Amino acid sequence: MGDSAYSFSLTTFSRTGKLLQIEYALNAVSNGRTSLGIRARNGVVIVTDKKVQSTLIDTTATSKIESITPEAGMVFSGVGPDYRVLVKRARKKSQAYYRMYRDKQPVLQLVKDVAGVMQEFTQVS
Amino acid sequence: MSIMHHTSYSSNIKLIKHHTLLYPTTPPILTHFHTHDNFQQSGGVRPFGVSLLVAGYDDEGPSLYQVDPSGAYFGWKATAIGKNYVNGKAFLEKRFNEEMELEDAVHTALLTLREGFEGEMTCDNIEVAVVDDTRVFRSLTAAEIQDYLDEAK
Numbered sequence: 576m577g578d579s580a581y582s583f584s585l586t587t588f589s590r591t592g593k594l595l596q597i598e599y600a601l602n603a604v605s606n607g608r609t610s611l612g613i614r615a616r617n618g619v620v621i622v623t624d625k626k627v628q629s630t631l632i633d634t635t636a637t638s639k640i641e642s643i644t645p646e647a648g649m650v651f652s653g654v655g656p657d658y659r660v661l662v663k664r665a666r667k668k669s670q671a672y673y674r675m676y677r678d679k680q681p682v683l684q685l686v687k688d689v690a691g692v693m694q695e696f697t698q699v700s
Numbered sequence: 701m702s703i704m705h706h707t708s709y710s711s712n713i714k715l716i717k718h719h720t721l722l723y724p725t726t727p728p729i730l731t732h733f734h735t736h737d738n739f740q741q742s743g744g745v746r747p748f749g750v751s752l753l754v755a756g757y758d759d760e761g762p763s764l765y766q767v768d769p770s771g772a773y774f775g776w777k778a779t780a781i782g783k784n785y786v787n788g789k790a791f792l793e794k795r796f797n798e799e800m801e802l803e804d805a806v807h808t809a810l811l812t813l814r815e816g817f818e819g820e821m822t823c824d825n826i827e828v829a830v831v832d833d834t835r836v837f838r839s840l841t842a843a844e845i846q847d848y849l850d851e852a853k
Contacts, residue, residue: 586746586747594770596746596747597747597769597770600746600747600748600749600769600770601751601768601769603749603750604749604750604751604768604769604781604782605781605782605783605785606782606783607750607781607782607783608782608783609780609781609782609783609784609785609788609813609816609817610753610780610781610782611753611778611779611780611781611785611788611792611809611812611813612753612755612764612776612778612779612780612809613764613777613778613792613796613800613805613808613809614755614762614763614764614776614777614778614805615762615800615801615802615804615805616762616798616799616800616801616802617762617801617802617832617833618757618762618802618805618830618831618832618833619755619756619757619762619763619764619802619805619830619831620755620802620805620806620809620828620829620830621753621755621764621809621828621829621830622806622809622810622813622826622827622828622829623813623826623827624782624783624813624817624825624826625825625826625827626818626819626825627825634824634825635824635842638827638839639827640827640828640829640839642829642837642838642839643754644756644837645835645836645837646756646757646758646831646835646836646837647754647755647756647757647758647831647837648754648755648756648829648831648837648839649752649753649754649755650752650753650827650829651750651751651752651753652750652751652781652782652783652785653748653749653750653751653769653782654748654749654750657748657749657750658748658750658752660748661748661750661752679758681758681759681760682754682756682757682758682760682763682765683760683763683765685754685756686754686765686767686773687773689752689754689767690767690771690772690773691771692771693747693748693767693768693769693770693771694770694771695771696745696746696747696748697747697769697770697771
């Protein structure tokens with residue numbers, strides 16, 4: 576916690592016990608392009624809509640699906656720039672795991688790490 | 701040459717400087733060696749405006765997770781997020797079965813996406829990635845996506 580005037584969490588409980596900022600974030604997600612995934616018996620598929628406003632945009636220049644470890648990757652719905660931060664963090668975490676254990680980070684651990692970062696931003700200033 | 705590295709514990713070694721490599725416009729995995737620096741948490745001003753779907757294949761087999769802005773996460777057999785996710789999930793509930801192979805899953809995924817899609821789906825306006833039992837996560841090329849789309853017609 577810093578000493579600045581903003582060193583309180585902006586995600587504050589409402590009187591009814593709701594975290595409104597999180598609900599608004601979820602609204603941002605449900606306004607975002609659709610993504611979906613299916614776990615099959617022998618693998619997983621994720622797909623996403625990446626429609627853009629103009630036909631002049633080069634859609635090959637950006638990608639929404641990113642790999643994190645050689646055997647895991649992710650996609651998002653919502654605010655694109657926020658996603659980049661999470662991708663960077665996730666890769667860094669899994670790289671730290673590799674440095675420590677010389678092995679690929681299990682998917683659930685990766686998920687917990689990213690979820691931890693997301694939780695942090697709802698509470699830590 | 702090593703005398704030129706004025707580094708101490710946990711400081712950043714500037715790899716790029718000492719290489720003749722040109723830095724590509726899409727940063728490679730090299731960037732991830734820049735660890736330890738400025739990584740003290742400073743944010744928390746607002747939650748992330750994204751939900752994630754994480755797909756992977758490890759010792760536990762294939763798995764699919766969703767992570768929400770609150771930090772909550774869920775494991776799914778099949779799910780949808782973003783615009784129209786309610787319809788997408790309802791569609792998936794009808795179509796999903798436990799014995800599904802990856803090939804079928806790709807088709808079902810594309811069918812589901814098409815349900816709520818405004819306009820025509822092409823290999824340029826969607827992205828698809830798979831991870832199978834070889835445990836290699838990869839995005840499909842435009843040509844591969846086009847093949848799946850053609851089959852679905």
